[in-house]
Amino acid sequence: GQQVMQIPQYQHVQEGEDFTTYCNSSTTLSNIQWYKQRPGGHPVFLIQLVKSGEVKKQKRLTFQFGEAKKNSSLHITATQTTDVGTYFCAANTIKAAGNKLTFGGGTRVLVKP
Amino acid sequence: GAGVSQSPRYKVTKRGQDVALRCDPISGHVSLYWYRQALGQGPEFLTYFNYEAQQDKSGLPNDRFSAERPEGSISTLTIQRTEQRDSAMYRCASSSGLVKQFFGPGTRLTVL
Numbered sequence: 001g002q003q004v005m006q007i008p009q010y011q012h013v014q015e016g017e018d019f020t021t022y023c024n025s026s027t028t029l030s031n032i033q034w035y036k037q038r039p040g041g042h043p044v045f046l047i048q049l050v051k052s053g054e055v056k057k058q059k060r061l062t063f064q065f066g067e068a069k070k071n072s073s074l075h076i077t078a079t080q081t082t083d084v085g086t087y088f089c090a091a092n093t094i095k096a097a098g099n100k101l102t103f104g105g106g107t108r109v110l111v112k113p
Numbered sequence: 114g115a116g117v118s119q120s121p122r123y124k125v126t127k128r129g130q131d132v133a134l135r136c137d138p139i140s141g142h143v144s145l146y147w148y149r150q151a152l153g154q155g156p157e158f159l160t161y162f163n164y165e166a167q168q169d170k171s172g173l174p175n176d177r178f179s180a181e182r183p184e185g186s187i188s189t190l191t192i193q194r195t196e197q198r199d200s201a202m203y204r205c206a207s208s209s210g211l212v213k214q215f216f217g218p219g220t221r222l223t224v225l
Contacts, residue, residue, distance in 0.1 A: 033213065042204065043156065045213035088155050099144060099211045100169055103155030 004091045006104035013079045014112050021107040023072045023089035031092045032072045033101065034063060038085040046087075081111050115139070117217035119205050125223045126195055134190045134220045138207030145188050146206040146214060147180055156204055156216075162188060195224045 003026045013019050023032065031050045035043035047056055049065035049072060056063045060083075062075040072089055086108045090101040118137040126132050138145050144163050148156035158172040164185040173179070177195075182188040192199055200223050206214040 042216040042218055043206075044216070048212050090155075099146075099208060099214065100158055100161060101146075101156075101214070102158065103148075106155050108153075 004089060004102050004104040006089060006107050008107055009105065011107050011109045012112060013083075013109060015079055015081060017079055018075065018077045019079065019109075020073055020075045021087055021109075023074075023091075023104050025070045025091050027070070029069050029091045032065060033090045033092070034072075034074055035088045035090060035103075036085050037088065037106070041085075043088060076109075079109075079111055081113060083109055084111050085109060117205055117207050117215050119203075119217040119220050121220060122218060123221045123223075125225065127225050128196060129194055131191065131193045132195055132222065134192075134203050134222070136188045136190070136205030136207075136217060138186065138188070138205070139209075139215055140186075142207035142209050142215075144208045144210075144214075145182055146208075147188070147190050148204045148206065150202045150204055150219070152202075159190070192222075195222075197224050200224045 005024045007022050011019050031048055033048045034046040036046055037043045047063050052069050053067045054065040060077045064073045086106040088103050088106045090103045120135045146161040147159040149159055150156045160170040160173055160180050161168055162182040165182050177193045180190045202219045202221050204216055204219045206216045208214045
């Protein structure tokens with residue numbers, strides 16, 4: 001079945017530094033979404049990528065969809081304490097009906113001030 | 114406006130009991146999704162509805178789990194004869210289209 005892997009599982013970052021988290025799928029995707037879950041909170045939608053090679057930016061966050069539509073990345077620049085949380089990618093396969101999402105295991109981000 | 118609401122927020126039950134978890138989606142949202150999230154893991158798809166029609170229930174672990182959305186709005190996830198392995202956070206989400214899903218606060222189920 002559909003599998004979505006995220007690496008790293010944990011990311012300890014010094015405040016002000018940059019980091020990247022990666023999402024890889026075993027199958028070609030129709031689109032990919034990213035969600036952020038703060039400690040004790042619920043997942044909150046960040047963005048959706050649809051096109052091969054697509055790059056989208058939200059302030060300090062840069063999202064990229066791979067050319068083969070099997071992987072994606074999230075790059076955060078100048079990390080702040082507000083970036084703490086778990087970042088999930090969620091994949092929507094081409095064959096899936098509707099908006100059935102398969103979530104990755106998430107990257108837990110801890111920021112050291 | 115109001116977001117997705119779920120009740121109860123916490124449920125502690127004894128093994129073998131039935132539980133019903135409720136989800137009230139954002140008004141007007143066509144699609145409603147149920148997920149289960151274990152501690153430290155991503156949400157795991159259970160089932161989803163468009164209006165009152167259950168479109169996909171492939172994620173339901175076994176026949177003890179069922180869900181309904183009879184009037185296309187509020188949904189109930191029922192777990193019969195609960196087992197300790199059913200303990201998890203159960204999350205509901207709704208959407209108006211094929212893009213972002215809005216998640217509720219979840220119901221933390223503990224089976225003793």
